[in-house]
Amino acid sequence: MSGALKVLAPGLHTTVQDFGRIGYQALGVPVSGALDGPSLRLGNALVGNPPGLAALEILYSGPTLEILADAARLAVAGVGARLAIGGERGRTVPAWQSVTLARGEVFQIVLGPASVCAYLAVEGGVVVPPVLGSASTYLRAGLGGFEGRALRESDLVPLAVERASERPEQRLPAPLPATADQPIRVILGPQQEYFTEEAVATLLDAEFRISTSADRMGMRLDGPGLCHHDGWDIVSDAIATGSIQVPGSGQPILLLADHQTTGGYPKIATVVSADLPVVGRRRPGDLIRFAAVSVEEAEQFARDEEQRLAALVASLGPSPRDGGIDLATLYAGNLISGVVTGRE
């Protein structure tokens, strides 16, 4: 029998995700997949997995899980996130390093203020039947993931590996920093001509606030209205992740991983792919600003981002042995909880 993770508390929205369901948008199937792809990739690298192996995506608040396997190697990947192991008198392991837990150990994934989203990668991956080539959960049609839905209390999420391999734990030399409050870069289009010049200028000058209507499909942005100059009903066309569509109300909606494949509202601009993970980490209430770039610039950002990620993966190295001074763990524990727990 293979191992499992038992869900003691599911968190607000915990789903299985990988890099998404590629190749079925023509049939109306959204891509889905991780909101913060780089974190998923780093999490997988930390536990020795291929980059896009299925992992748990944690949104807004983390689950509490119990290890039902002889030994499971885990890593939490998410800006500012951590693993809290063993309840009140337990220990904390910050994000960006692997740790191996034994059967019966209980842990919670705790998100920090810098990101609403984190990943729990497990050596060997979580096992769900692939649907159309992907493990990603698409809730609206109940496709993929764990029974096509978010995790619930007492679910048993199967693990591919019953006993983690014998090898040193891995860590990123430095945690991924919180994303600075930089403007989110966009490429105007495909339908910027449906908007007044003032609306395009407003998009690029004004601040918007992410409303509470935010989920994996998209986030509604509060702020000045963006006026169409000639109606807002277009003959439906296809949608890309990151496109900012503006319905008749003038309030933009930034479309994320689970967006519909097609739609009938004009899209004023599209977030560049290098900045999509940054958007995925933002929470309702956060302010968001946009800056326009060209397609050529954005393609270069995507290539630079790929190099940066490859370098991060290459920089992973063994953690200090147990008993050694682990400054990152110490600092993370202190910064977040303000208390040095027993283990240190």
Added chain:
Amino acid sequence: MQVRFLSVGDRAFAVEFGDRIDRALSRAVLGLDAVIRAERPKGVVETVPTFRSLMVHYDPLATSRAGLEQIIAGLLDRHEAGRADARLWHIPVCYADEFAPDLAEVARLTGLPPSEVVALHSGACYHVYMLGFLPGFPYLGDLPAALALPRRADPRVRVPAGSIAIATTLTAIYPYESPGGWHLVGATPIRLFDSARTPPALLMPGDAVLFEPIDPTAFAAIRRAVVNGRDKIESEPIAA
């Protein structure tokens, strides 16, 4: 045909043929889609045909917009007929009242008796323009002009799976229960999308559809066969 290349971020662009719902535009879109699927230019990840444009998703690590745009511009002159394996599907539809909550209102709004609404709806052969909104959701046209109505002013929170709906010049089938603003004039017992099937969507862009009226008894029988995995939907190749 004049086309425009529209920017949709750094991983997609749209090849836009026009801004109307129109069979000639659809033919051009599906023709280019077939050529790109056959040629598989390097870096193309997937393509999505719609009424009036073809979305090309690409990988900027493997190609560039500028390079791909040039390649695709070179493919536009190919007069591809579209998918060679397109089919005509016979979709059973029950128009009885309990399956058609909006039939009476559609009759009232169009000034036609309900039987005439059914006769018109089931008397036309429809083209599958595109899939979208939900997995396997087909946009079919064109609806007989006498049935053209705007969407409902008051969208429903829950439209049952299998509902046959009309709005504007189009008709559609809801593969899943979902919110929806179209008028519901019937229901089909068949399954439009099944991820275990290859391909998972029953209807594909470029296919054709005839709706065949059935009574509630036949609906129940087909539904049972679907649940037991023994349904067989009639179809035939579309003569080129």
